Amino acid sequence: MSYTIEKHTAASSSGAIADSLMRNGGVIIQELVTREVIDKVRMQTLAALSEAELSSDSELWPKGNRTTSSLPAHSPLFVEALALNNKVLEVMDIVLKPASPFALSADGSTQDAIENLGLIKSEVIEDDARQLVFESADDSTPSCSYYRLGIGAMLEVGEGMKSPQPLHRETAIYQPFVSRMQVPEFLVSTMWAGTDFTKGNGATRVVPGSHEWPEERIARPEQVQQAEMPTGSVVLWLSRTLHGAAPYRTGKPRAGFFASYVANWLNTEENQYVAVPPEAAARLSERGRQLVGYRCSRSIGWVKGRDQNDLLKPGKSGAI
Ligand SMILES: O=C(O)CCC(=O)C(=O)O
Ligand SMILES: [Fe+2]
Known part of the structure; x- marks a missing residue:
C-alpha cells in the first residue's frame, strides 16, 4: 500500500x-x-510579545x-478562529472519539453536558456491599470524555x-510510558499555515504511513513528504506519525x-x-475555555462547587 498526504478542501466531508x-x-x-x-491571529500574537519573548534557543x-x-x-482569535474551527473539530470528533462530540451540529447547537459513560455495572458482594466493575471496552467505546488543547504555539521557521528538525512522534512527550499501553488514538496535531508553506521555507516534513x-x-529520505500549502491551510497528523520542521532555505520565514x-x-x-490563567481564559468564549481545559469530566479535573462545563462559573461539579 502506498501512503501520501492527501489534499482536501472544506468541500470534502469530515468523514473523508x-x-x-x-x-x-x-x-x-x-x-x-x-x-x-490568519493575518489577524499573527498580528495579535506579535503585538502581545516582544522580540525577546519570541526568540528561540532550544534543540528543536x-x-x-x-x-x-x-x-x-x-x-x-487563535482559539476562536483556528483551534475551534468546526471542520477540524468534526475530524477530531471522529478520530479522538469523545463521549460527546465537540463540533457544532448542523443547526449550530452544542452537545449536552458531560456524559455518563455508562460503562459501570455494579456487582453485589454481600447485602448492601457492592463492588464497581467496568464493562470492557470495544470499538464503540469512546476514547475519552472530551479532548482539549495540549499546546497552542506560533512556530516561525x-x-x-539550518538543518531539518529531527523527525519525531508526538508520543515522544509521553515516552517511555505510553509504549507499554494499548490505547486508542489520544492526540492529533494541527499546524495552520500563517504564511505559504513551501519546500524552501520550512514546510513541515511528514512521513505518511509511519x-x-x-x-x-x-x-x-524518499519517504519524507512536505506539507506544502497556501496560507490559511492546515495540516493534521496523528500521534504516531513521524514529522518535523524543514530547514529554511529561501523566501519569507514560515509562520505556523x-x-x-x-x-x-x-x-x-x-x-x-x-x-x-483564569483572567486570560475569561477573555475567551465558553467553548474556547472548554477547549483550553476549563471543563471537567465526572472523574477528572473537577473542582467542587464549579460548573463542569465552565470551571470559572459556580455550579455542581465534583464527586465529593
Ligand atoms: O514546525 C513544524 O513544522 C513542526 C514542529 C514540530 O513538530 C515541533 O516543534 O515539535
Ligand atoms: Fe512535533
Whole structure:
C-alpha cells in the first residue's frame, strides 16, 4: 500500500478527511480560513510579545527562529478562529472519539453536558456491599470524555533552521510510558499555515504511513513528504506519525500556528492553567475555555462547587 498526504478542501466531508488522516497518518485541508483571519491571529500574537519573548534557543528550535506558546492568552482569535474551527473539530470528533462530540451540529447547537459513560455495572458482594466493575471496552467505546488543547504555539521557521528538525512522534512527550499501553488514538496535531508553506521555507516534513511503523524503523529520505500549502491551510497528523520542521532555505520565514488536541485523561504538553490563567481564559468564549481545559469530566479535573462545563462559573461539579 502506498501512503501520501492527501489534499482536501472544506468541500470534502469530515468523514473523508478523517479517513485519509487515519489511513495515511496525515492530511491537508487547503485554505480552510482566509488570509485576513490568519493575518489577524499573527498580528495579535506579535503585538502581545516582544522580540525577546519570541526568540528561540532550544534543540528543536535553535536561535534565529521565532516561537511562542501560551497562544490562547496572546491571541484569543487563535482559539476562536483556528483551534475551534468546526471542520477540524468534526475530524477530531471522529478520530479522538469523545463521549460527546465537540463540533457544532448542523443547526449550530452544542452537545449536552458531560456524559455518563455508562460503562459501570455494579456487582453485589454481600447485602448492601457492592463492588464497581467496568464493562470492557470495544470499538464503540469512546476514547475519552472530551479532548482539549495540549499546546497552542506560533512556530516561525527562519534563518536559524539550518538543518531539518529531527523527525519525531508526538508520543515522544509521553515516552517511555505510553509504549507499554494499548490505547486508542489520544492526540492529533494541527499546524495552520500563517504564511505559504513551501519546500524552501520550512514546510513541515511528514512521513505518511509511519504511524503504523514500529518505533525502531528509520525513514528513508524518499519517504519524507512536505506539507506544502497556501496560507490559511492546515495540516493534521496523528500521534504516531513521524514529522518535523524543514530547514529554511529561501523566501519569507514560515509562520505556523500549532494546536494539538489531546484526550482529557492525559496531561497536556503545556500546562494550560498556567499558560492561560483564569483572567486570560475569561477573555475567551465558553467553548474556547472548554477547549483550553476549563471543563471537567465526572472523574477528572473537577473542582467542587464549579460548573463542569465552565470551571470559572459556580455550579455542581465534583464527586465529593
Ligand atoms: O514546525 C513544524 O513544522 C513542526 C514542529 C514540530 O513538530 C515541533 O516543534 O515539535
Ligand atoms: Fe512535533
